[in-house]
Amino acid sequence: MTKSGSLRQIPILSFLKDRDIKALAQDLTEVSYGKGQYIFKEGDPAECFHVIKSGSVKCVKSSPGGKEAILKVLTPGDLFCCEAAVFDGGTHPGCALTMGPVTLMKIRKEAYFKLLKNNPDAALDVIKYLGTRLTEAQETAKTFALERADQRLASLLVKLAKRVGRDILGGLLLDIQLSRQDLADMAGLAVETTIRILSKLTRKGLLGKRGRRLIIRDLKGLETLAGSSA
Amino acid sequence: MTKSGSLRQIPILSFLKDRDIKALAQDLTEVSYGKGQYIFKEGDPAECFHVIKSGSVKCVKSSPGGKEAILKVLTPGDLFCCEAAVFDGGTHPGCALTMGPVTLMKIRKEAYFKLLKNNPDAALDVIKYLGTRLTEAQETAKTFALERADQRLASLLVKLAKRVGRDILGGLLLDIQLSRQDLADMAGLAVETTIRILSKLTRKGLLGKRGRRLIIRDLKGLETLAGSSA
């Protein structure tokens, strides 16, 4: 895929005129990482936007006690580091680290800002995007505050199904490499609890697996468990 | 205060030119509510922005089980309902309800959108604002996922101190009417747990009270307890 071709895929960039996309393509650097490497850490100054070309990346925040919460998992096509930090010149509020080999494109924020000024509608798109992310984050906070462990996990699986689910024979394959620890960190649970719940859901016929990936056998069932709110 | 005078105070409107502020002032309606009334409910179509003139409002999400989480408390000068819903024409992702008598100004979203298009920099301000809110929401989610009850409450009190704290003799008065239930709903805890922790903190000399309002006697101490991350 050409540089401008892949830029075209990104929701937040898709509104741009061809001319602008091409200009932007000039302005980006491609970087590759191995597994488990930090792209940036909490407190680093925010200088670029990142677009994932291949692989997946997790946005993480750690507690003083050393435990970590995964705020979001990003997959190819996602643009990240587009939060407050980049826009107001602050520092990153969390870490981003690779979950396997990753290639991404970096766009210097100045280049992007210039585009926004020249494309009045573009800014409205960014506003919508941030609004959606905000609603998501609030939904997550609510789930953590009010829901039981199995409901939290169920609603996480439903969300994942929507993002990375691929229809296969007999279910919906979650087409992303996630360890049990990752799932636990996303649901705010201990690994053991996560494993126990997954086993229970498998016994009940809601889940299956292919290799290391999960298969959702009964999405409706999971949605019901999650409380039919996600 | 004149209409345009109070609009001037709102962060998200402050960048506007005098002419635009005056135009906007023509375009808004003032509405008053009693205690415990809904301004909008989850699922309602989002049609206006709201600016609080007096009183306070809580943004709430409920679980299927009937428990509720307070996502944010808004005080005079705050603009709310400026999330995804308004910008993409969707519905409200949660409820807003008054915590006492409230007066607010409603701005039809079309009027505001027109302004944004004519003020390119204005959109950037909104982007920054949403970015900040997003970071906050993620911080909250992390706290819920990883922190102990007393740390959650401590970090809530620290946040409140920054927003509504007023220096008084011997401490920092939280100048807002909040029941124990409200605090519990904000921290994602049971009322009883909240009360027990507050009592413990009072015994330790970190907190006091004046009438029904809390006084923070030792902000540093609370910050330490919270994990020195908020």
Added chain:
DNA sequence: TTTTAAACCTGACTTAGATCATGTTTTGGA
């Protein structure tokens, strides 16, 4: 001022989920 309801508080009990301990299965590198 009295009454009533709401808010606040405390103790006793229960439980969901964390922690610990230990074994098994995968998997990727030598």
Added chain:
DNA sequence: TCCAAAACATGATCTAAGTCAGGTTTAAAA
């Protein structure tokens, strides 16, 4: 293909925090 290191799994405790049940204080309305 063998070995070491992850990742996965499950049982046995332990504990933080929820629930329940009963009080007291505060505030507001009659």
